[in-house]
Amino acid sequence: MVNWGYTITRVRRVDIDSNDMSYSRKLLAEFPELQSCIACGSCTATCTAGNLTKFNVRKLQTLVRRGEYEGVRKELEKCMLCGKCRLVCPRGINIRGLVQKLKKELPVK
Amino acid sequence: MSKKVIIIGGGVAGMQAAVTLEELGIRSVIIEKEDGLGGKLRRWDRLFPTMTPAEEVLDELKDRVQRSGVEVMTSCEVSEIGCEGRMVTLKDGSSLESDAVVVASGFDLFPAELKEEYGYKIYDNVFTTVDLERMFRNGGVRTVDGRIPKTVAFLHCVGSRDEKVNQRHCSRVCCITGVKQAIEIKQEHPDTEVYSFYMDMRMFGPGYEELYRQAQQEFNIHFVRGRISEASQTIDHRIQIKAEDTLIGLPLKMTVDMLVLIVGMKAGESNLRWSRCQGVDLYPSSFVKPKNLFLGGVESDSKHIFYAGTVTAPKNIGESIDEGIAAAHRVAQRLKEE
Amino acid sequence: MKIAWKEYQKDIADDNYFYARSCIRQNFFPGSEAAFLNILRQDLGRDVYEDPRHTSCTGIGYHSDIVPLETIMTVVARQFSLMTEAGYENFVPSCITSFGIYSEALELWHDFPELEEKAHEYLYKATGREFKKPKNLAHTSDVIYHHREEIAAKAKRKLVNVETGRPLRGVEHIGCHYAKIFPKAGVGGSEFPYVLAGMIEAWGGEVVDYPERRHCCGFGFRNYLVMANRGYSIANSKQKFESMAPYKPDFIVANCPGCAMFLDKWQYAISEMEGTFYGPDRQGIPVLTYEELAGLVLGYDPWDLGMQMHQVAVEPLLDKLGVEYDPSAKYLGKDGKFIGKPEECAIGSYTKNIL
Numbered sequence: 001m002v003n004w005g006y007t008i009t010r011v012r013r014v015d016i017d018s019n020d021m022s023y024s025r026k027l028l029a030e031f032p033e034l035q036s037c038i039a040c041g042s043c044t045a046t047c048t049a050g051n052l053t054k055f056n057v058r059k060l061q062t063l064v065r066r067g068e069y070e071g072v073r074k075e076l077e078k079c080m081l082c083g084k085c086r087l088v089c090p091r092g093i094n095i096r097g098l099v100q101k102l103k104k105e106l107p108v109k
Numbered sequence: 110m111s112k113k114v115i116i117i118g119g120g121v122a123g124m125q126a127a128v129t130l131e132e133l134g135i136r137s138v139i140i141e142k143e144d145g146l147g148g149k150l151r152r153w154d155r156l157f158p159t160m161t162p163a164e165e166v167l168d169e170l171k172d173r174v175q176r177s178g179v180e181v182m183t184s185c186e187v188s189e190i191g192c193e194g195r196m197v198t199l200k201d202g203s204s205l206e207s208d209a210v211v212v213a214s215g216f217d218l219f220p221a222e223l224k225e226e227y228g229y230k231i232y233d234n235v236f237t238t239v240d241l242e243r244m245f246r247n248g249g250v251r252t253v254d255g256r257i258p259k260t261v262a263f264l265h266c267v268g269s270r271d272e273k274v275n276q277r278h279c280s281r282v283c284c285i286t287g288v289k290q291a292i293e294i295k296q297e298h299p300d301t302e303v304y305s306f307y308m309d310m311r312m313f314g315p316g317y318e319e320l321y322r323q324a325q326q327e328f329n330i331h332f333v334r335g336r337i338s339e340a341s342q343t344i345d346h347r348i349q350i351k352a353e354d355t356l357i358g359l360p361l362k363m364t365v366d367m368l369v370l371i372v373g374m375k376a377g378e379s380n381l382r383w384s385r386c387q388g389v390d391l392y393p394s395s396f397v398k399p400k401n402l403f404l405g406g407v408e409s410d411s412k413h414i415f416y417a418g419t420v421t422a423p424k425n426i427g428e429s430i431d432e433g434i435a436a437a438h439r440v441a442q443r444l445k446e447e
Numbered sequence: 448m449k450i451a452w453k454e455y456q457k458d459i460a461d462d463n464y465f466y467a468r469s470c471i472r473q474n475f476f477p478g479s480e481a482a483f484l485n486i487l488r489q490d491l492g493r494d495v496y497e498d499p500r501h502t503s504c505t506g507i508g509y510h511s512d513i514v515p516l517e518t519i520m521t522v523v524a525r526q527f528s529l530m531t532e533a534g535y536e537n538f539v540p541s542c543i544t545s546f547g548i549y550s551e552a553l554e555l556w557h558d559f560p561e562l563e564e565k566a567h568e569y570l571y572k573a574t575g576r577e578f579k580k581p582k583n584l585a586h587t588s589d590v591i592y593h594h595r596e597e598i599a600a601k602a603k604r605k606l607v608n609v610e611t612g613r614p615l616r617g618v619e620h621i622g623c624h625y626a627k628i629f630p631k632a633g634v635g636g637s638e639f640p641y642v643l644a645g646m647i648e649a650w651g652g653e654v655v656d657y658p659e660r661r662h663c664c665g666f667g668f669r670n671y672l673v674m675a676n677r678g679y680s681i682a683n684s685k686q687k688f689e690s691m692a693p694y695k696p697d698f699i700v701a702n703c704p705g706c707a708m709f710l711d712k713w714q715y716a717i718s719e720m721e722g723t724f725y726g727p728d729r730q731g732i733p734v735l736t737y738e739e740l741a742g743l744v745l746g747y748d749p750w751d752l753g754m755q756m757h758q759v760a761v762e763p764l765l766d767k768l769g770v771e772y773d774p775s776a777k778y779l780g781k782d783g784k785f786i787g788k789p790e791e792c793a794i795g796s797y798t799k800n801i802l
Contacts, residue, residue: 339638339661342658344657344693344694349658
């Protein structure tokens with residue numbers, strides 16, 4: 001193949017048509033409260049890790065719901081499991097439990 | 110000789126205003142342009158947030174109208190209000206005298222085809238909330254070729270909060286309508302994936318937020334914060350949509366079997382005609398401006414013109430009916446003073 | 448396509464045009480500009496005036512951040528002064544970017560009359576010239592669109608597959624600067640553009656309405672010009688090809704010089720970089736200008752139309768249309784001399800009845 005000094009940029013949009021939604025569906029079936037997130041950001045605001053790194057648990061769980069898993073498992077290593085996120089969540093989502101579940105179930109990638 | 114009040118519009122607000130006036134001993138006549146009473150409610154299946162059949166409310170109101178002996182003129186349209194509410198002119202050129210007028214002429218549905226990027230009336234599987242109510246009434250939600258949709262996307266705020274179509278206001282009731290219809294689709298077809306694209310979810314009424322949460326948690330409806338920028342038809346007559354999932358900051362693309370446009374409320378076209386009468390002012394949105402937002406919500410600057418329902422702003426059915434009662438009492442008070 | 452475009456109509460002058468050429472087209476599609484003049488003058492009997500003193504509109508420089516607004520406004524003013532001097536009022540640029548530039552200048556001058564004053568002043572100080580604004584501004588494709596029925600009446604052939612009798616399927620691409628900046632300046636607006644679709648339909652073809660129809664070709668001026676950025680220029684065209692390929696289009700017709708060039712040449716680049724072909728039998732989808740399309744319909748020789756300049760071989764389309772052409776004359780110039788031949792590549796060469 002020819003190399004002209006550039007490559008064809010990969011489209012970065014979320015493509016629900018081609019994403020593998022099976023894990024997202026399984027997660028939402030087992031953890032339905034996750035759908036009630038209203039993205040208030042309280043979890044990230046109070047997050048110990050989020051204040052020191054780019055760790056953003058609100059965004060990560062949304063990515064997983066959209067079938068975007070790449071890099072999420074690695075990012076979750078940053079969580080210190082303090083549990084303050086769960087404490088502040090106005091929708092009562094067990095975010096700490098979610099992190100542990102995702103760490104167990106998502107492929108290390 | 111007893112006093113007579115003309116009610117323009119036989120929707121829920123107008124019907125209730127007429128009934129209340131009769132209860133207060135004042136003769137009223139409803140002038141309705143359609144061939145029957147009920148306004149937009151005639152086209153609705155079930156009502157948020159309780160899923161009450163629209164017919165239940167409509168039949169009760171019609172019953173009240175019948176029992177109270179209100180005079181009803183259907184297929185009859187008012188062209189202008191004259192003499193500060195002491196008479197109205199009809200489309201056929203005749204005129205009727207009155208002691209006061211209650212304007213309850215309602216709203217218009219936003220014509221979704223104006224947002225041409227969504228392809229309404231161009232692509233077969235793009236619908237509006239009104240089309241969906243018709244489907245609910247006629248046996249179920251199906252694509253144009255009669256299939257059960259596997260994926261449905263709702264788009265909030267079509268014709269609301271949108272400068273491009275001169276609709277800067279929030280139509281209020283569409284958020285909850287979208288939530289209600291999304292749930293109804295899931296009730297009908299539990300395996301269908303439903304996505305709702307929204308900018309803000311405004312759950313202003315009792316039980317609304319609860320229904321929203323039920324939609325999320327119990328019915329697994331995917332709410333995506335982001336407005337669809339464009340819809341187009343695929344080779345198999347499905348609809349490809351583009352939006353940003355603003356909560357992750359990435360563009361998103363998906364193909365759905367049906368796209369439902371949640372249309373907003375547009376100020377009634379007749380409002381412009383009413384505004385030719387002295388004492389009737391309009392907001393820039395063309396909704397009618399009441400005398401005072403706090404102390405005179407059903408009154409105008411004219412002594413004999415009153416308002417009820419969505420002629421002044423987007424409202425839900427309960428609020429519109431209550432305004433019918435409020436307007437009737439104001440009318441009665443005014444006529445007593447004279 | 449049922450209704451929306453009808454809301455957007457524009458005035459297009461019927462005759463007496465002042466013609467301004469395109470930089471890109473003179474290099475990559477020189478036959479198209481010649482065809483425009485021939486069709487207008489000879490086939491339709493219209494008056495088109497050209498002034499050899501007109502220059503680039505400098506739009507490429509403007510969109511690449513090297514030509515400032517004041518400069519390009521003065522260049523625009525000078526083009527208008529040539530038109531004024533020649534006694535014409537209908538300005539017809541042969542490039543979508545130029546059309547966008549002229550529309551933008553007129554709009555700016557309308558909204559900010561002090562800018563128009565400046566343009567008059569700069570032009571006068573620099574050249575001693577004066578100008579009047581055109582009464583009618585239309586792109587060359589608007590003019591062809593305006594005459595589409597007259598062309599259809601004189602047509603030698605329709606956009607129909609001669610073997611099957613089926614209408615040919617055309618993808619149309621109007622280019623961002625045609626109607627996305629000023630939707631009212633384009634026939635059909637920006638969502639359901641009709642300028643090219645109207646030609647295809649009038650000449651017997653079928654328009655493909657594919658999902659990425661409105662997407663940009665990716666040219667993007669500064670994006671393409673910097674080599675490191677070409678990856679996302681080409682990715683946009685690729686997104687369009689992938690979206691249109693399932694419809695098996697017989698041709699693409701492009702409005703904009705840049706779009707025609709990139710939709711043509713990126714097909715070659717993708718085929719060489721990834722081995723992907725969007726037409727059948729390791730072929731591409733031929734990309735035409737609207738003059739080439741009109742020319743074929745009117746019975747012009749494809750080599751006179753300059754179609755040997757295309758990267759994607761056009762012969763599959765010519766065969767479908769039943770156009771008779773001499774393969775050995777493809778690379779001969781007007782004087783019969785050999786003009787040189789590109790290196791062999793799958794997408795650029797075609798032998799009839801390949802299987």
